[in-house]
Amino acid sequence: MKSHTAYMTFNTSKRREYINITQNVSEELQKSNINEGMALVSAMHITAGVYVNDAESGFQEDMDNMLEEIAPFGPNYSHHRTGEDNGDAHLKSIVMGNQVVLPITAGKLDLGPWQQIYYAEFDGRRPKRLIIKIIGD
Amino acid sequence: MKSHTAYMTFNTSKRREYINITQNVSEELQKSNINEGMALVSAMHITAGVYVNDAESGFQEDMDNMLEEIAPFGPNYSHHRTGEDNGDAHLKSIVMGNQVVLPITAGKLDLGPWQQIYYAEFDGRRPKRLIIKIIGD
Amino acid sequence: MKSHTAYMTFNTSKRREYINITQNVSEELQKSNINEGMALVSAMHITAGVYVNDAESGFQEDMDNMLEEIAPFGPNYSHHRTGEDNGDAHLKSIVMGNQVVLPITAGKLDLGPWQQIYYAEFDGRRPKRLIIKIIGD
Numbered sequence: 001m002k003s004h005t006a007y008m009t010f011n012t013s014k015r016r017e018y019i020n021i022t023q024n025v026s027e028e029l030q031k032s033n034i035n036e037g038m039a040l041v042s043a044m045h046i047t048a049g050v051y052v053n054d055a056e057s058g059f060q061e062d063m064d065n066m067l068e069e070i071a072p073f074g075p076n077y078s079h080h081r082t083g084e085d086n087g088d089a090h091l092k093s094i095v096m097g098n099q100v101v102l103p104i105t106a107g108k109l110d111l112g113p114w115q116q117i118y119y120a121e122f123d124g125r126r127p128k129r130l131i132i133k134i135i136g137d
Numbered sequence: 138m139k140s141h142t143a144y145m146t147f148n149t150s151k152r153r154e155y156i157n158i159t160q161n162v163s164e165e166l167q168k169s170n171i172n173e174g175m176a177l178v179s180a181m182h183i184t185a186g187v188y189v190n191d192a193e194s195g196f197q198e199d200m201d202n203m204l205e206e207i208a209p210f211g212p213n214y215s216h217h218r219t220g221e222d223n224g225d226a227h228l229k230s231i232v233m234g235n236q237v238v239l240p241i242t243a244g245k246l247d248l249g250p251w252q253q254i255y256y257a258e259f260d261g262r263r264p265k266r267l268i269i270k271i272i273g274d
Numbered sequence: 275m276k277s278h279t280a281y282m283t284f285n286t287s288k289r290r291e292y293i294n295i296t297q298n299v300s301e302e303l304q305k306s307n308i309n310e311g312m313a314l315v316s317a318m319h320i321t322a323g324v325y326v327n328d329a330e331s332g333f334q335e336d337m338d339n340m341l342e343e344i345a346p347f348g349p350n351y352s353h354h355r356t357g358e359d360n361g362d363a364h365l366k367s368i369v370m371g372n373q374v375v376l377p378i379t380a381g382k383l384d385l386g387p388w389q390q391i392y393y394a395e396f397d398g399r400r401p402k403r404l405i406i407k408i409i410g411d
Contacts, residue, residue, distance in 0.1 A: 001138045001275045001411045003310035005379050036140035037272055038177055040312055040375050044386030046327045052235055053183045058215035059227050066208055066228050071340055078332035090333050091340050097234055097371055098326055101177050103270035105142050110268055112181030131384055133377035135311055135410060136272060137138045138275045173277035174409055175314055189372055190320045195352035196364050203345055203365050234371055238314050240407035242279050247405055249318030273409060274275045 004032030004134040007044075012124030015073070018060050021130075022117045025102065026109055028132045035107045037136015042099035044131055047089035047123035049096035055116045067092045067122075089122035096120060104136055141169030141271040144181075149261030152210070155197050156256045158267070162239065163246055165269045172244045174273015179236035181268055184226035184260035186233035192253045204229045204259075226259035233257060241273055278306030278408040281318075286398030289347070292334050293393045295404075299376065300383055302406045309381045311410015316373035318405055321363035321397035323370035329390040341366045341396075363396035370394060378410055 006028045010019060025041055041050050053059065070091070077087025100117065103110040111117075119130055143165045147156060162178055178187050190196065207228070214224025237254065240247040248254075256267055280302045284293060299315055315324050327333065344365070351361025374391065377384040383391075393404055 001311075003411065005310075005377070005384070036142075037138075038175070038270065038312070040377055042375070042377060044389065046386070046388050051231055053227055053231060054216075056216060056219060058218050059224065061215040062224050062228060063231055066231070070207065070344070078335040079328075079330060081332050082330060087333065087336050090327055091336060094325055094327060094337055094340070094370060096231060099375060101179070101236060101238055101375055103142070103177055103179060103268050105270070110142070110270070112183070112266060114183050115181065129386060131377050133312065133379070133384070137140065173279075174275075175312070175407065188368055190364055190368060191353075193353060193356060195355050196361065198352040199361050199365060200368055203368070207344065233368060238316070238373060238375055240279070240314055240316060240405050242407070247279070247407070249320070249403060251320050252318065274277065 001135060001137060002034050004028060006132045008130045010119060010121060010128045012121045015124055016064060017121045017124055019119045020055055020116050021119050025117055025132055029109060029134060032134045034104060034134055034136040037104045037134060039102040039104055040133040041117060042131050044129040047086050047093060048128055049093050049098050049120035050100050051096055051118050051120060052100050052115050054114055070095055086123040092122045138272060138274060139171050141165060143269045145267045147256060147258060147265050149258045152261055153201060154258045154261055157192055157253050158256050159254045162254055162269055166241060166246060166271060169271045171241060171271055171273040174241045176239040176241055177270040178254060179268050181266040184223050184230060185265055186230050186235050186257035187237050188233055188255050188257060189237050189252050191251055207232055223260040229259045275409060275411060276308050278302060280406045282404045284393060284395060284402045286395045289398055290338060291395045291398055294329055294390050295393050296391045299391055299406055303378060303383060303408060306408045308378060308408055308410040311378045313376040313378055314407040315391060316405050318403040321360050321367060322402055323367050323372050323394035324374050325370055325392050325394060326374050326389050328388055344369055360397040366396045
């Protein structure tokens with residue numbers, strides 16, 4: 001079994017931002033020389049997420065609106081007793097999930113035609129890390 | 138390390154449908170001859186999901202109602218500027234997730250007594266694909 | 275490829291409870307002698323979840339409130355026609371997800387500084403199981 005590990009760091013200019021990382025994951029897969037296996041893409045912070053969906057700005061607006069409706073920025077969350085103001089970002093991460101696993105077939109990400117991998121920043125404007133872990137043969 | 142890859146295609150008669158695929162995943166596992174490992178089951182479209190839960194029609198109604206409350210079909214989503222009408226289906230996929238990973242022990246899916254694997258179609262009535270990727274030894 | 279499998283059983287005193295299992299997963303990883311790979315942590319029941327987030331009680335309150343808002347305990351869910359009263363627990367499991375996959379690097383869980391692994395009990399006061407499946411080299 002082979003494995004390959006890479007890290008990415010984001011430092012967004014906005015509090016919330018959705019960043020297409022499909023190309024980055026593909027490049028790490030090429031470096032790994034793995035033909036059959038799985039790639040785990042996981043945020044290393046608790047106020048971020050990872051998802052697979054459309055590279056379409058309208059959808060991103062809709063998703064941001066939905067997450068704001070479920071867990072709006074601002075309210076006096078219990079978590080804010082710690083002095084933090086990012087309670088909403090933790091909750092958004094729970095709803096979305098902080099990771100995805102991608103199938104690898106014949107040396108490529110085995111994704112459908114519209115599937116793109118995104119990092120979802122819910123509390124940016126500071127360095128945040130993500131791990132790409134690939135295992136297989 | 139061994140690996141095994143299979144694809145399924147769905148073409149539901151209703152827009153939203155929940156399809157038990159536990160037996161299909163088990164059959165692919167048998168073909169793989171893998172005893173210890175993991176099986177990734179992932180929708181290859183961005184308007185579908187995969188989950189593990191109960192094979193019970195009442196629960197499926199409740200889940201459909203909950204997802205419709207969070208992301209109802211119909212409203213004028215920003216995504217619809219593209220000419221699509223399935224903005225809700227993208228959002229439902231984000232809430233549910235588009236994949237699960239199943240443990241394999243002693244050549245079998247190592248699931249609890251009530252756990253069943255489902256494909257969740259949120260925008261059907263056309264061919265949609267899913268991948269089953271199994272790795273292990 | 276090596277693999278290691280372990281099971282945990284919970285029997286919470288409250289209906290809903292959030293239990294930090296990071297140390298348990300780390301101990302199983304040490305037993306596995308795996309240096310590079312992935313660990314799957316998955317609830318074996320359909321009224322429980324697994325997540326990665328903060329070991330902070332205020333956040334746990336907020337998360338519990340959010341899940342209660344989305345899928346409150348009590349209403350006359352369709353699932354209750356079976357005689358059960360835990361329709362909300364099934365729905366909370368769908369929103370959160372019932373599993374996470376953790377990266378393993380150099381023999382350790384490769385988590386960010388604040389990331390902790392939690393078992394989320396949504397219908398406790400009876401024995402519930404979870405599986406830890408580790409694969410790698």
